Amino acid sequence: MAILLLADHDSNHLSDQTAKTLTAAAKIGGDVHVLVAGAGAKVVAEQAARLSGVSKVLVAEDVSFANNLAEPLAALIVSLAGNYDTIISAATSTGKNVLPRVAALLDVAQVSEIIEVVSADTFKRPIYAGNAIQTVQSTDARRVITVRTASFAAASEGGSASIEAIPAASDPALSTFVKDALSASDRPELTSAKIIISGGRALGSAEKFRQVILPVADKLGAAVGASRAAVDAGYAPNDWQVGQTGKIVAPDLYIACGISGAIQHLAGMKDSKVIVAINRDEEAPIFQVADYGLVADLFEILPEFQKAL
Numbered sequence: 654m655a656i657l658l659l660a661d662h663d664s665n666h667l668s669d670q671t672a673k674t675l676t677a678a679a680k681i682g683g684d685v686h687v688l689v690a691g692a693g694a695k696v697v698a699e700q701a702a703r704l705s706g707v708s709k710v711l712v713a714e715d716v717s718f719a720n721n722l723a724e725p726l727a728a729l730i731v732s733l734a735g736n737y738d739t740i741i742s743a744a745t746s747t748g749k750n751v752l753p754r755v756a757a758l759l760d761v762a763q764v765s766e767i768i769e770v771v772s773a774d775t776f777k778r779p780i781y782a783g784n785a786i787q788t789v790q791s792t793d794a795r796r797v798i799t800v801r802t803a804s805f806a807a808a809s810e811g812g813s814a815s816i817e818a819i820p821a822a823s824d825p826a827l828s829t830f831v832k833d834a835l836s837a838s839d840r841p842e843l844t845s846a847k848i849i850i851s852g853g854r855a856l857g858s859a860e861k862f863r864q865v866i867l868p869v870a871d872k873l874g875a876a877v878g879a880s881r882a883a884v885d886a887g888y889a890p891n892d893w894q895v896g897q898t899g900k901i902v903a904p905d906l907y908i909a910c911g912i913s914g915a916i917q918h919l920a921g922m923k924d925s926k927v928i929v930a931i932n933r934d935e936e937a938p939i940f941q942v943a944d945y946g947l948v949a950d951l952f953e954i955l956p957e958f959q960k961a962l
């Protein structure tokens with residue numbers, strides 16, 4: 654049997670979440686078919702076909718798929734499920750919206766946010782905000798899995814899979830699209846950024862956050878993150894929050910400024926390749942996960958760093 658991988662895309666670009674999920678799918682083993690559902694998503698299907706390890710791309714074009722509404726996507730996947738023993742998606746907001754519905758409709762238990770494939774039916778996943786790793790064996794006939802993509806490298810290009818058009822399933826019409834409220838930014842997107850600089854409660858105000866963190870981010874071409882304390886205090890918008898209830902990131906470089914290192918923050922960034930912490934309290938827990946730690950006042954150090962850059 655084969656694996657059905659739900660592509661993550663915006664109708665123009667296939668996100669690298671798909672290539673990372675493909676690496677997890679390849680470890681499970683079997684033919685991998687990528688499902689591209691959208692309205693006018695042929696260009697995305699072509700990008701998916703070039704990923705190495707994809708044996709077929711299924712493209713379903715219908716207006717009901719234009720905005721990633723979960724109900725029509727779940728209906729489509731369930732209509733195809735008979736041909737697959739594994740249905741997999743990145744644990745993105747779309748994946749986390751669609752796959753639980755698929756699991757419920759198929760009456761199986763979803764295995765969520767895997768970080769390692771042990772074998773075709775056994776996976777590792779974090780629990781208790783990353784404090785423990787659970788090994789889960791699924792005995793369901795059909796496995797429904799979401800993938801924490803920060804734990805997998807992206808599959809390379811070099812494939813030339815066939816592309817097959819398939820019909821949409823009938824739309825259950827349980828939801829309607831109202832609007833997208835996207836924040837426009839020239840900065841890299843947090844979950845795919847190579848460098849992230851994050852600020853915490855120590856920044857003290859939205860104005861100081863902007864004055865101290867953003868110029869360094871601009872010099873580094875970095876995305877900007879924040880602790881929940883900084884977001885709750887209104888220093889940073891909530892789509893910048895990194896952590897258990899924010900975004901899970903794993904950049905090449907993560908610079909934590911004035912962040913204590915609470916377990917809920919670490920849950921979102923401890924897989925970063927190099928962690929730099931700037932904190933004036935040498936006992937701050939962030940130093941336990943940092944590769945480089947600087948015990949200093951960030952209001953002195955960051956302007957100096959900016960000048961040096």
Ligand SMILES: Cc1cc2nc3c(=O)[nH]c(=O)nc-3n(C[C@H](O)[C@H](O)[C@H](O)COP(=O)(O)OP(=O)(O)OC[C@H]3O[C@@H](n4cnc5c(N)ncnc54)[C@H](O)[C@@H]3O)c2cc1C
Pocket residue numbers: 852853854855879880881882883894895896897898899900910911912913914915916917918921931932933934937949950951952
């Ligand atoms: C269910 C739940 C979910 C949560 N989810 C998240 C989450 O997703 N993300 C998250 O971040 N938190 C989350 N939290 C909150 C978390 O527990 C912490 O409260 C939060 O991370 C603290 O943010 P902080 O490090 O910015 O603030 P603090 O803990 O107050 O730390 C501020 C740090 O700044 C340092 N400092 C102060 N002034 C300076 C200076 N001038 N220069 C340098 N250093 C300075 C201090 O020494 C201190 O270490 C969650 C909590 C719960 C209960």
